[in-house]
Structures are given as C-alpha cells and as structure tokens.
Amino acid sequence: MDYVFDSIINNNNSQYFIYEGRDAVRKYIVLTIPKQDTPVKTLESIKTYGNQILLDFKKPVGKGITKEKIAEIMHYLDEKFNFSKKVFANRKSMFILLNYSHREHNSECLVMNYGTEIIQHFFLYSMKSDSKDTPAPEAVFFHELGHALHARYTGNIKFVPEEIILF
Secondary structure (H helix, E strand, O other): OHHHHHHHHHOOOOOEEEEOHHHHHHHHHHHHOOOOOOHHHHHHHHHHHHHHHHHHEEOOOOOOOOHHHHHHHHHHHHHHHOHHHHHOOOOOEEEEEEEEEEOOOOEEEEEEEEOOEEEEEEEEEEOOOOOOOOOOHHHHHHHHHHHHHHHHHHOOOOOOOHHHHHO
16 A cells, blocks of 8 residues: 555655655554554564664664665666666565664665565665774665665575575
C-alpha cells in the first residue's frame, strides 16, 4: 500500500524513494517492527523492539549522507550504468536517512526475498564515530549499494559466489 501512496505523493519515475525526517522514521518502523502474533506475544515483541531501538540509537555523532548527495550519486550511476533499473528491478527501493547514530552500524541494507522478487531498502545513519578513521558517508553508501548489487546477482545476501571468493 505504501508504494501506491508514495507514487502519488512523490510523483517520481525513478526506481527509488529517498526519505528523511519523520517520514524516514515511519518507514524504518514499518520495515523493522516485529510481525504480528497473538495479542500477548505481539505486545511483548513490540516492547522488546522498542527497548532495542532505545539501546541501539543515539543522537548523531558523525556526519550523515544527505538527500542531495544520494540523488547526485544515483543520477550518475543511472546515467552511466542504468543501475537502478538493473538492481532495483522488482520494486522501488527506499533510502531511509535517519538522523541518528547506531551503536553498531553506520548503515544497513535490508534485503527481502519473495521467491524471484528481491527488494532492497537502505537504512543510512549518521556515522557512529567522528574519529579520523571513520569512513565518509558516501563510502558507506557505496558499500550498501554493493550489498544490493550482490543480492540482485545471487538472489540473496548470504551466498557469496565462488568466483568472488577466488578473486
């Protein structure tokens, strides 16, 4: 249902959406909240989920990538390689920019596999550190795009092709 409303609101022909602010937080929750079970089990899992969010996230520490930078990078990749149409072929991907730092990750790529349909969504956080060896948000973004490319090529993100390992 989200895609229907997003297409109307965003009225964009690209293979992805970029969300920030409250919209990003809402998308994150919709994509990560535990699945429904019995009422008691569902309430317990939501409580655990909420506590995990409070544990994992904190105010931004390092830099985060901007909506404009993502649009610029994606425009280049689409013009040069037709990247979005190839990698996000099944359904539009979401770039979800969260203005928080995660205690473990600078970003995450959520890969959902529904038979032959692969959908990738990206959670892009502010860097968890601001030390001199912290990667640039753009480098982290390219890393996540690599996961999406890998998932499109292999059908999942867990399998690493032998030729890549040998290489």
